[in-house]
Amino acid sequence: MHELSIADAILDAVRVEVKKRPGAHVTKVGVRVGALSGVEPEALSFGFSALVQGTDLEPLELVIEPVPRRQRCPACEFTFEVAEDNLACPRCASAETLLAGGDELNLVYLEVGE
Amino acid sequence: MDRIPLEKKVLSENDRIAARLRHSFREHKILCVNLISSPGSGKTSLLERTLERLPKGARVAVLTGDIQTDNDACRLARFGFPAKQITTGGTCHLDALRVERALADWPLESLDLLIIENVGNLVCPSSYDLGEAAKIVMLSVTEGEDKPLKYPSIFAKSELLILNKIDLLPYVPFDITRACEYARQTHPGMEILEVSCTTGQGLDQWTQWLEKRKQATDLHG
Numbered sequence: 388m389h390e391l392s393i394a395d396a397i398l399d400a401v402r403v404e405v406k407k408r409p410g411a412h413v414t415k416v417g418v419r420v421g422a423l424s425g426v427e428p429e430a431l432s433f434g435f436s437a438l439v440q441g442t443d444l445e446p447l448e449l450v451i452e453p454v455p456r457r458q459r460c461p462a463c464e465f466t467f468e469v470a471e472d473n474l475a476c477p478r479c480a481s482a483e484t485l486l487a488g489g490d491e492l493n494l495v496y497l498e499v500g501e
Numbered sequence: 502m503d504r505i506p507l508e509k510k511v512l513s514e515n516d517r518i519a520a521r522l523r524h525s526f527r528e529h530k531i532l533c534v535n536l537i538s539s540p541g542s543g544k545t546s547l548l549e550r551t552l553e554r555l556p557k558g559a560r561v562a563v564l565t566g567d568i569q570t571d572n573d574a575c576r577l578a579r580f581g582f583p584a585k586q587i588t589t590g591g592t593c594h595l596d597a598l599r600v601e602r603a604l605a606d607w608p609l610e611s612l613d614l615l616i617i618e619n620v621g622n623l624v625c626p627s628s629y630d631l632g633e634a635a636k637i638v639m640l641s642v643t644e645g646e647d648k649p650l651k652y653p654s655i656f657a658k659s660e661l662l663i664l665n666k667i668d669l670l671p672y673v674p675f676d677i678t679r680a681c682e683y684a685r686q687t688h689p690g691m692e693i694l695e696v697s698c699t700t701g702q703g704l705d706q707w708t709q710w711l712e713k714r715k716q717a718t719d720l721h722g
Contacts (some may be wrong), residue, residue, distance in 0.1 A: 389625035423654040425628040495506045
């Protein structure tokens with residue numbers, strides 16, 4: 388369970404952005420969480436709400452955008468999103484596909500009000 | 502209401518330090534591997550058997566992470582190679598800053614191989630880049646053979662799977678064929694080594710893997 392440290396890192400990053408924009412009040416932070424990021428969205432939301440409580444950033448909503456794992460097929464150069472843990476290429480059926488993405492843990496946007 | 506696009510990594514600070522470490526390992530031609538497993542799979546035993554087989558002058562060091570105690574570093578220091586404990590004090594994984602701090606007073610120019618034994622955990626260590634050339638995941642036959650399906654992130658990101666305690670196969674219901682199938686379902690073409698730290702089976706292949714990986718690092722960075 389390291390979602391609390393991840394939530395803390397998100398709050399730190401929000402603070403860095405807030406400093407660049409004096410007077411702005413951040414209402415929402417959007418975070419993209421890949422299927423292979425090792426981060427559980429539910430635990431992250433829970434940790435985030437616990438950490439933000441009682442701080443100057445409250446009320447601040449965390450919006451998680453889950454993204455699937457992607458694989459690339461070297462045989463037919465096709466990149467695809469993995470559904471139901473099936474890594475075989477949907478175009479040429481090759482089983483020898485390579486990891487091409489899905490470990491994102493990115494801050495995507497901030498929503499700022501007056 | 503304004504939306505400000507950012508597109509920035511949440512762990513950008515960790516990744517920045519990891520990139521610095523990776524650069525330094527390349528510069529010093531050090532192969533750094535990050536060994537990850539559940540608690541009790543046999544990471545420290547594998548390191549003991551590895552260090553014991555190395556010639557006295559081998560330029561090898563180990564960093565070992567645990568929540569509490571320096572027991573593992575004591576176990577590993579007996580072999581005469583530099584071994585240092587990183588005690589995380591509750592944190593379930595190592596991060597790049599802890600590794601950088603631990604290495605601060607070590608002369609990197611005197612090393613060829615650095616093995617980092619992560620905190621026993623199959624989830625959290627997969628999120629933190631330590632600047633390693635390769636992650637290695639270990640699974641022992643006293644665990645469930647479906648762990649690659651349950652923890653796909655670490656199996657997808659690791660170059661090598663070490664199946665440990667292979668000598669116990671006759672006594673446990675572990676289905677090794679299925680374990681390998683599951684590992685390759687989450688990581689097509691994954692390299693797998695069968696090892697026993699008790700009988701020594703597979704240890705030659707393991708040290709050969711390290712040598713081969715070291716040559717690849719020297720050639721391609």
